[in-house]
Amino acid sequence: MKKWFDRKIKGNQKSSSDEETVSFQGLIKKCRESKDFITFQQGDNFPFIISYFKTLVNPDFVHREVLDPISKYPINTLDELKNLLPVESIVITKDVKQIQDKLLTGFILIQEKKDPSMCALVPAVAIEKRQISIPETEFSVVGPKEAFVENLDINLNMVRKRIPIPDLHIKEIIVGKLSKTRVSVMYIHGIANEENIKTVIQRIRDIEFDQLIDASFITQMMTDNQHSPFPQLIDTERPDRVASVLSEGKIAIFVDGSPQVLTGPTTLPEFFSAFEDYFLTWHLASAFRIIRLGAVMFSVLSTPLYVAILTYHYEMIPKDLLSPLIASRSGIPFPPILEAIILEVTIELLREAGARLPTKVGQTIGIVGGIVIGTAAVEAGLTSNVLLIIVALAALASFTTPVYQMSNSIRLIRFPFILSAQILGMLGVMVCLGFFFSHLLKLTSLGRPYIAPIYPLRIMDLKDSLFRLPLDRQGNRPMQLRTGDPNRFNSKRAELKRKAKVDIED
Amino acid sequence: MLPLPKEHRQVSPYFTFYLIHSMQKGVSILGFERYIMKDAGYDSWISIIISGLSINLLLWISYSILNKGKNDIVAIHANLFGKWIGGVLSLYFIVYFLLMVTTSLRTYIEVIQIWMFSNVHTWYLAIIFLLLAYSFTVGGFRVITGICFFSVIIGIILVFLVWFPLKEAEDFTNILPILGHATFKDLLVASKTMSLGYLGFEVLFMYYPFIKQPERSQKWAHFGVLYSIFLYLLTAVVAFSYYSEEQLARTIWSTLTLWKIVDLPFVERFEYAGISIWLFIVISDICLGLWAASRGLKQLFSIKQKQWLVIIILITFIATIQFTDRKEVDLLNMFTNEIGFYTIYVYIPILYILQTIIYKVRKKRYGN
Amino acid sequence: MGIKWSLIFILFLFTTGCYTKPRVLEDIQLITAIGYDYVSKDKIKGIANIPITPLAEDIPPKNEVISGEGHTSKNIRQILQAKSPRPLLSGRTEVVLFNKKVAQQGVIEVIDGLERDPSIGRDIYLGVVNGNVEEMLKEQYSVSEFSSKYISELLKQNMDKNIPKTNFHHFLYYFYGKGMDPYMPILQKKEKFINIKGIALFKEDKFVDSISLKQSFIMKMLSEGFQDGTYETKLPDGKFVTVQNMASKVKYTILENNGNPRINIYIRINGKVNEAQRISTIEGNVINMIENHVSSSLTKEGKILLEHFQNLQIDPLGLGHKASNQIRHFDIKEWEDKYQQIPIHVKIRVKISNTGIID
Structure with a gap:
């Protein structure tokens, strides 16, 4: 039954994925179906036929740089044309597929009248682009204030200008049957691990999809375990962060049309490091990282522990907390589990409502929902105020995670914990934790263990994961990545400079 | 010759420390004090050291066997005794591993039933724990090493909790005068009892080929045993200064009862949290045992390890639910202790001698 | 496959979750x-203090007791349960009290029951009540919302300063240990307050005798080091002087010569004089005089207390146990036979370090 089903799907795929071979005439005919396709010849003795999609090309450019020279100089062949026009990357080809691709990405098609099968393709694409703006999801008070935009070339430019070395390689792959999205893989040759690069490129090539709209599609389709609730690639909107991880030996994936850039291979602790950490002194940065990790633990475990302790382990409640807890719980018609789930779902509703509305309305929703609903629920005796505090704090804690995808995952994984707390109390929480441990231990990011450097323990890598040591101690690239060049800079020289001790009065 | 595992399946030598130690700790640390106390009184802490040192010796012997054999016990057996006799001996080891798994699992369930949920059924908990163990074990040896690593880390946190009973301890001089409570014979008897606490290192015979440069891991293995000694010693000394002799003899789970005194500002009666957290330590035991057994069976019979794993989990499950009350669980522990004692103290030295002789004979016959 | 299995697993958990x-x-x-x-020779009355937390937060909680008579403590538990609308659980027990007469008959049955129950903590307080336990627990005291809380806090405070430390674990330790006898504090209700009257001394599990609060302090000094004691004494010239912030250390040396054991108790005390009526403490010899006097009066009282213990053939200081830790081939039977005749020397050195902020 299952086999039959699989076969049927495979059969379907085959018929639809076959590339149709079209003739040149067929292509032109197809294009003519669209109203914005323009073909013209200037006068009878004009030697060329010019066609393009009006909506894709820059009309100024066409008139100034193409039509003007052609009509001024007496040229007859495409080769002459190529030499004449002050435009780079003019292609002369017969290949229909290439012609189709270029035509549809904003090239002008120029044919000789004598030999219409030979075509020159002149780039004249009109780029509608957004201004570079400040990062919103990864905002930092100090540090660079530019974020990626939707245009791939601008994005590549923002990174390339930060790493002006020829070893910065960019490989481009076209993905998507319909969208023909340009996907660029960027890495520093000699630093990034060859195997990782191969894995990334192979996985992107293997993607079978029609419409690739955003980088998150790539994350979902090329990650090691699609069923994991944890993201296995970090998406960022900061070019400085990308430049920094590239120099660590990681690989960045740019997708045209997406203001997010994916980086990998990644590890779990990296999701809890904000890029701002690097702009602060190391004490502050380390403290904030530890606070964030604590916040995650609190966010995941606090409500389940509340449920577990109130349902099964009344002995564990500290003496002085017992009376207030009983007082706040008494008169509430629901058992702790229902109470907790109702509140957690309410918080999720608030967040969801706030996220779907314009910023200003969203803020109002948050305040109205948080204060009014919370107070009313406690006063109506539907929830205890202790739990209200715990749930609100847990939600707050989950928002400290710098990577948006991860903070979503963290809020989601709380629910299985709550349910297992109801079933087996503390033991249930631990069993659930055990299952998550087993999942995390098995999880990989581009084939590299996900929870490194904790397991496998790489003490050297801890310097920039759970905490961040001073920059001059960061002499080595993460061992985890198996980079081509393990040294970031001459750490011996740095050490010597550091060790030149100065006496009091020198 | 049976093939060795691939390189990306192997772990670094220093993980042997965690593997050895986490398999030894298990459930026995929750209540071993009263058994050795019965044998040798307040002097029984000496037998923890005696027993531990003898385990170090046995570990050295095991490494000698393995370094010569360069593969796991199944391959060594097959090489030394041929396919049939070697197979039977390997099967004995596999059954022994399963026995250890069953003992750990059933004892832990017993603790939960007594301390936390008095009316929860054995089969219910057994299913949950075995499923958890399955989920770890299918990840392969690296994942199991990971859980062993975490179990040791968690164990360290629990070690710090002895601070609380120490604060309340009645009399630190209880273990004095040294050797004033027991005769040498008593100490040996207590050492034998204590060896249950160190059982589990023999799983090394299965995972040896999974360690990169396994010869270099020996030092870490010895450290693992030494750390176990330290942990047992610390717990025992704290328990001895906290309990009086007869009181300890009456307390079944003395370490757990020690936790009753732990009084953190945010949680009282730590034993409930402690028992729950102990899950990670027990599950690392169970996983390693299950993995070793299924790996051995895979080496013996040509069925996939994953299928063997399912089969032995079913066997363990059926075995676990056979034991219904405290007395039977106690008997199971005693039985495993006896079997384990003879396996490590009798069989391993014999294997060493036989291997040396056979290798010498072969060398004479075929060598040079 | 992973998802399918985990769904089955979750379903399984839920359908069978009712087992806990x-x-x-x-x-x-x-x-x-x-x-x-105490009711009669084979009948006791059990009383449970149950705090009633009201439904609203602004109403003060109520101190309530339920009681029932029965022959065994387990039986009483059943009778008490029959009076309560909700299941009674003893996991939060803070205090266990025995009427004097009950204690005289022996407490082992109750102690054994408590010891077996995994939900009972080890740091709960035990006590003997001079008078009716029910009356003591029933009263709504103004100093604390629940009588159990009052008693446990009272005992906790005083164990730091006035009376030797003891709790459930300590009782078990002394009860089961060889060469040791347990003890408990004695409480008495007096109008709207509860007083600590001293220490109840036990032989095995039976209450045999009691000592006063002042003697309890001497016993504390003999049994353990402490940090913050206070001792008042009368100087030869009739004036009273109070030594405060006393910190003490006690050391036992037990020697055996030809089967004749000898106990030396050496106590070192540091303290300061804060209240000395019309005594100029500036003169060195005055401080010396106070030191000598305090030490001799403490020694005298200590000796009286130790003789008292020996006469009763009880050992609440655990001398026998201490001896077993110091003497090789110790025989507890022999020790107990000789116990009453063993010479005990007490030596106390008092050092008064300062006299407060004025001379």
Whole structure:
């Protein structure tokens, strides 16, 4: 039954994925179906036929740089044309597929009248682009204030200008049957691990999809375990962060049309490091990282522990907390589990409502929902105020995670914990934790263990994961990545400079 | 010759420390004090050291066997005794591993039933724990090493909790005068009892080929045993200064009862949290045992390890639910202790001698 | 495959989850103190102190007791349960009290029951009540909301300063240990307050005698080091002087010569004089005089107390146990036979370090 089903799907795929071979005439005919396709010849003795999609090309450019020279100089062949026009990357080809691709990405098609099968393709694409703006999801008070935009070339430019070395390689792959999205893989040759690069490129090539709209599609389709609730690639909107991880030996994936850039291979602790950490002194940065990790633990475990302790382990409640807890719980018609789930779902509703509305309305929703609903629920005796505090704090804690995808995952994984707390109390929480441990231990990011450097323990890598040591101690690239060049800079020289001790009065 | 595992399946030598130690700790640390106390009184802490040192010796012997054999016990057996006799001996080891798994699992369930949920059924908990163990074990040896690593880390946190009973301890001089409570014979008897606490290192015979440069891991293995000694010693000394002799003899789970005194500002009666957290330590035991057994069976019979794993989990499950009350669980522990004692103290030295002789004979016959 | 299996697993957990019985905090009735009153020779009355937390937060909680008579403590538990609307759970017990007469008959049955129950903590307080336990627990005291809380806090405070430390674990340790006898504080209700009257001395599990609060302090000094004691004494010239912030250390040396054991107790005390009526403490010899006097009066009282213990053939200081840790081939039988004749030397050195902020 299952086999039959699989076969049927495979059969379907085959018929639809076959590339149709079209003739040149067929292509032109197809294009003519669209109203914005323009073909013209200037006068009878004009030697060329010019066609393009009006909506894709820059009309100024066409008139100034193409039509003007052609009509001024007496040229007859495409080769002459190529030499004449002050435009780079003019292609002369017969290949229909290439012609189709270029035509549809904003090239002008120029044919000789004598030999219409030979075509020159002149780039004249009109780029509608957004201004570079400040990062919103990864905002930092100090540090660079530019974020990626939707245009791939601008994005590549923002990174390339930060790493002006020829070893910065960019490989481009076209993905998507319909969208023909340009996907660029960027890495520093000699630093990034060859195997990782191969894995990334192979996985992107293997993607079978029609419409690739955003980088998150790539994350979902090329990650090691699609069923994991944890993201296995970090998406960022900061070019400085990308430049920094590239120099660590990681690989960045740019997708045209997406203001997010994916980086990998990644590890779990990296999701809890904000890029701002690097702009602060190391004490502050380390403290904030530890606070964030604590916040995650609190966010995941606090409500389940509340449920577990109130349902099964009344002995564990500290003496002085017992009376207030009983007082706040008494008169509430629901058992702790229902109470907790109702509140957690309410918080999720608030967040969801706030996220779907314009910023200003969203803020109002948050305040109205948080204060009014919370107070009313406690006063109506539907929830205890202790739990209200715990749930609100847990939600707050989950928002400290710098990577948006991860903070979503963290809020989601709380629910299985709550349910297992109801079933087996503390033991249930631990069993659930055990299952998550087993999942995390098995999880990989581009084939590299996900929870490194904790397991496998790489003490050297801890310097920039759970905490961040001073920059001059960061002499080595993460061992985890198996980079081509393990040294970031001459750490011996740095050490010597550091060790030149100065006496009091020198 | 049976093939060795691939390189990306192997772990670094220093993980042997965690593997050895986490398999030894298990459930026995929750209540071993009263058994050795019965044998040798307040002097029984000496037998923890005696027993531990003898385990170090046995570990050295095991490494000698393995370094010569360069593969796991199944391959060594097959090489030394041929396919049939070697197979039977390997099967004995596999059954022994399963026995250890069953003992750990059933004892832990017993603790939960007594301390936390008095009316929860054995089969219910057994299913949950075995499923958890399955989920770890299918990840392969690296994942199991990971859980062993975490179990040791968690164990360290629990070690710090002895601070609380120490604060309340009645009399630190209880273990004095040294050797004033027991005769040498008593100490040996207590050492034998204590060896249950160190059982589990023999799983090394299965995972040896999974360690990169396994010869270099020996030092870490010895450290693992030494750390176990330290942990047992610390717990025992704290328990001895906290309990009086007869009181300890009456307390079944003395370490757990020690936790009753732990009084953190945010949680009282730590034993409930402690028992729950102990899950990670027990599950690392169970996983390693299950993995070793299924790996051995895979080496013996040509069925996939994953299928063997399912089969032995079913066997363990059926075995676990056979034991219904405290007395039977106690008997199971005693039985495993006896079997384990003879396996490590009798069989391993014999294997060493036989291997040396056979290798010498072969060398004479075929060598040079 | 992973998802399918985990779904099955979750379903399994839920369908079978009913095997663990929840004990939701507000659906149970916590017992915070247990008491036993004497009724007749084979009948005791059990009293449970149950705090009633009201439904609203602004109403003060109520101190309530339920009681029932029965022959065994387990039987009483059943009778008490029959009176409570919610299941009674003893996991939060803080105090266990025995009427004097109950204690005289022996407490082992109750102690054994408590020891077996995994939900009972080891740091709960035990006590003997001079008078009716039920009356003591029933009263709504103005100093604390629940009588159990009052008693446990009272004992906790005083064990730091006035009386030797003891709790459930300590009682068990002394009860089961060889060469040791347990003890408990004695409490008495007086109008709107509860007083600590001293220490109840036990032989095996039976209450045999009691000592006063002042003697309890001497016993504390003999049994353990402490940090913050206060001792008042009368100088030869009739004036009273109070030594405060006393910190002490005690050391036992037990020697055996030809089967004749000898006990030396050496106590070192540091303290300061804060209240000395019309005594100029500036003169060195005055301080010396106070030091000498305090030490000799403490020594005298200590000796009296030790003789008292020896006459009763009880050992609440655990001398026998200490001896077993110091003497090789120790025989507890022999020791107990000789116990009453063993010479005990007490040596106390007092050092008064300062006299407060004025001379």
